[in-house]
Amino acid sequence: MGESLNRAATPELLHYRPWRGEFRTPAASIWPIARVALTSIFQKWMFWIIYILGLLIFLLFFFGQYLLSWAETQAGETDVQLGGWGRMNPRHLIALFRGFLKLDGSAESYRSFFAYQGYIVMIVLALAGSILIGNDLRFGSLPYYLSKPLSRWHYLLGKGLAVAVFINLMTTLPAIVLFAQWGVLESWEYLFERFDLLLGILGYGLVLTVTLTVLLLATATWLRRTVPLIMMWTTLFFFCRLLSAAMVDGLRFSPRWRLIDLWNSTSLIGAACLGLDLETIRPGNQPPWYEAALVLGGVSLLCLTYLIRRIRGVEIVR
Amino acid sequence: MPDLLDSPDSGRGDRPLTAISVSRDPKGSAPPALPFGSRLTEEAAALPLLLCQRVSKWYGPVIGVNQVTLELRSGITGLVGSNGAGKSTLMRLITGQLRPDLGSIEIRGHDAWSTSARRHVGYCPELDSFYEEMSGRQFVEAMARLYGYPRREALDRAAFALERVGMAGRAERRVRGYSKGMRQRIKLAQALLHDPELMVLDEPLSGIDPVGRDEFVRLFGDLASMGKCLLISSHELEELEKLTDHLAIMAHGRIAAVGTVAQIRDRLDNHPLLIRIDVKRSSPGENDSENDERRRLAAGLLKLNDVVGVELLDARPEDAVDPVLVRARNPQRFFQELTRLVLEEWYEIARLETLDDSTSAVLGYLLSGRSA
Amino acid sequence: MLQWEGLIWCAAQGENMGQSEANDRRTTIDLRNLSRWYGEFQALCDVTFQLAPGRVGLLGPNGAGKSSLLKILLGLLSPSSGTGHVLGHPIGVEGTALRRAIGYMPEADALVPGLRGADYVALAGELYGMSRREAQRRAHEVLTYLELEDARYRRLEEYSTGMKQRLKLAQALVHDPPLLLLDEPTSGLDPAGREAMLRLLLTLGRDHNKSILLSTHLLGDVERVCDSVLILHKGRLLLQGGVAELCRRRQDRYRLQIQGDATAFREELRLEGVQVLHDNGRGELRVAVPSQWVTRAFFTLADNHRVLLRGLQPDDEDLEELFHRVLKDQT
């Protein structure tokens, strides 16, 4: 009887409609997961502050290249006064700047850009890791994802794709912009003659993407909480860097110790991709690139093994 | 006649349902029992336990609580209302977790935000997180010691509180592995520790199985009979009805009505009471006499002063009863006259049921009437 | 056995839907000797049952194994022993096809922070394997149906509890599954919201032929929506059957609502041979009457003792009493 009263109240104009259609393969859900992960990070103001800090380095290179090539066309032959230090030919001065920042469109320029981005990429990834995996645990999104017809691999691949996008957004993409800028500023031939550089940039980006993504996913699934993740991540990228500097530069140990600095190792492989000679890399005394590749490969493999065991063995769902 | 309903307010339905405060004492004139180990000065006892005066609270541009006035002295009060009506915000304000933007909240004369007010209040929050690595007992003991009791006394109080909520045997397991019901019990135990006069319980019944709910309802009744004042928010109106009929109804951040369900219902004069009466067929199978019986009843009912309308409902032929639906004002007089009618006219009534005087029906009328 | 193998094969091939649907009509869920251990703790113990399509309530005290059962049906947990099929898909083997046939509404919030309502449901559609555009279109359709029309473009953080629950139902419905697994769909809902949710579930089940497995603590939900019930206790299946058949009919019991001082009235009832079983102290009495009792006697007594009889209902056993009775038999 109560039911009849309720019924009278709301005439149902819009009926439920069934749906019939083709389902796609579960692999198609990787991109939606990544897309959502990306949007959730793009909504954080903290991310944008860090990203802008990272962009500063890019802008330094970008406008540095531009200003120097502009200055070259403007510079006369007369010497200019430099504070109280003496006089100097502006062309020498420009050459000095170019030498210092390597703003000369050479392979060295891109390698140093990648290397300078290290800190900021590291911080962004610590943030991303704690949001991508940590948030799902904190807000209980995991049952939502895993009750859908996709395996845990698809879930992790989706998250990994998002991480990869961040890494490339901060490294490869600006490097390509710098490459194009140099072509526009100097000569169009540069773009074709030094096509190998573009391939090198892409290779460098690929190395970074693969190793860092796997590493981040493994550490984030292992540690889950923000603070331990940040501790581990800073240890990997600051402590190891300081340690390797102390060992090799300070205490004159074997240059092989530099291999524990993962960012430096990616830099070595990147240099090899760009076709650079080891001698040009600062700080000096670097181990050969294939040793770095071996270390990074080993680390990635270790992380992958951990991920596989983790996914097979333990229930993620509480 | 019971004087509960003969309050001067009843019957005047055009009066707007503003926030009126009704304090209620289940034991009439008996003085409220005092908590263990505490003595009230005369003045303090005269102050209302909880006094909210024109309290408003915003979250940014969103208003959470809008000029709420509420006074509580003892007994159980149910705080009901739809999701987002501001119940939790009001409870957070009372327990000093939030500060009102306008108005004042006093607990025995202390500002609710102050430390001294919190000694009088036990709070069972809605959220569901603890120090998960502790066992239930460790958690409650830690909470007891944070009140500043000596170690020995804190342990005793924790043990007692756990006993009260029926967790004494299960308190050694880690909170991490507790079910929702056990978590609710632990939450309640920590609110009992310092034997507060006022207990503010936010959704204490949600997620508990029927067996546990019965235990809780009994426990709340015991607490109230010990002289505690309980403010309980719940969506489970059936359970709340078992516990109390004194309600504060919130809607859109405001208190729409305070009082017993019957008081509130009687003031809803624009919604006549809907009553279902099943009358037994005098001799089953004979169509004429069957119609005769309920038509006779309907005609008799229509003659009553308070009846607004009568509706004959169709019954299934296999049932031996015919339902009649009556709408009537002034329930008091209507039921008196119905009794007289039944006795005089010799009806055999199989069922007499008021369909819309339950808490949920009252709530539905009140809230839908407001928003329309 | 041969028949099951054939079914598995059909599901794997993703064709010949006619046959599998024909089978669906007979059983939605078929579990045999299912057990699940968490270390030493046994969450499910030798559970065996078959369910025909329909609306089924899953009842049990806290920790009875309801959530574990739902997760096993969904393929999120694997059973420690035993076998089972859901809509012809074996559990624990074929996750993808199984989960496509199920809409799951988890108990916890399970939100993705930062999304808008429509995006959230569309994402669920995409994850189920719908194309992006189709998922978006369907998301709007489902949200409209669930009366979340106005809230579609709000962020999930701003949703109230009632809206969150309906949103969770929306994401379970987006791909139009034949089976819905609902874990506490009305918890935290206000009465109006709960009524609306139950009405939706009833309509979905009755008019749109969705099979529903509804796990809840609120027995009223089951009474309102379901036509049969499963009661679990400590991992064991205690009772399975239709709600109407299980509840006892009692001709001799009445529930009375009295207004006024009932002491004398009760006394008189006792003298007349009526047994007062329960008095809640606020005027509600449950009584057992002797045979040949006429209800008019209640009115007479009430009139004599100047109390008002406001309610009189036959007191058949309801689900709550059934539940308590079954649990009591167990212990």
Next chain:
Amino acid sequence: MVPDYNENEGERETVSLKTANRSLAVVSPLLPDSTSGLRAWFYLVWLSWRRQARSQQMVWIAVGLLLFSVSLVAIFTARGAWSMRYWRWPYRQGPTYMQWADEVQMLASLPDASAEGQGVQAALAASVRGIILYSGFPIFSHWIVFLLFLSFLVPLFNLSFATEALGGERESNSLIWLLSRPLPRPAIYLAKFAALLPWTIGLTLGGFVLLCLVGGQSGLLALRLYWPSVLAATLAFSSLFYFMGATFRRPAVAAIVYAFFLEVIFGNMPGYLKRISIGFYARCMMFDAAGDFGVQPERPEIFLPVDGATALAVLLGLTVLLLGIGTVAFSRAQYHEVV
């Protein structure tokens, strides 16, 4: 045994109270005499301290890092790596510096040199030898204390424990249990800080002691000279990151941006901009303490150090200031997401 109020018992109590010369009206309303705010506060300190230990991953990573650094330093010490004695020139291939010094002396002792020349040569060789032998302390200072310890371990330990103290409670929604007790909010803030200090000071100062003890002679000297600056820096970092925990929604990320980005950038900027970094003052204190032992900024005219007393005053003042601001902010904060 607790709440059941008994009329007679209450009367007996009042009687006994009256004999104790306290009238009924004086007894504080409703407050059982057995509670004590101070006791509650100390228990809160103890509870918070214990709860920090419960976040095990964090503690293990911190201890692991410390032990790793200590064992590395121990290995270096065992190999005598602190002095330049075993350094080779040309890099890693030629003879060691000591061999060079011996070489020089051998050259000097050639018979055809004059006696004066021989004397000068001998003195020169001895002083070179001395410099080489005692180069341990500056090397230890620069690489271990400044680089590894002050710019990594100290910020990291403080960051993780201090942001977790309040931020962790906020993240896990358990702050409500403290806020609903009858404890004044400033007391809660200070208690959690007091509970935090044993962890951060223990890890930084204790870690420093360990590092120095295994660092041999140079380490002992470093310990004697540097411990006040390590302590002061710890206090300042702790109070800063703790304050971040009370205000930011993601304090750990904000703190890492500060500690490993802003500190690095500002700390190495020329001019006065670096004076807003905590690490700068800690280094100034160290330079001031160890100036006599040859440890100084590489380019004082760019580094522009302040003297040790000022640096100490700044660090302590900062600690007190941040604590004060934090206490006020926490007392007024209404944690919507928590309650």
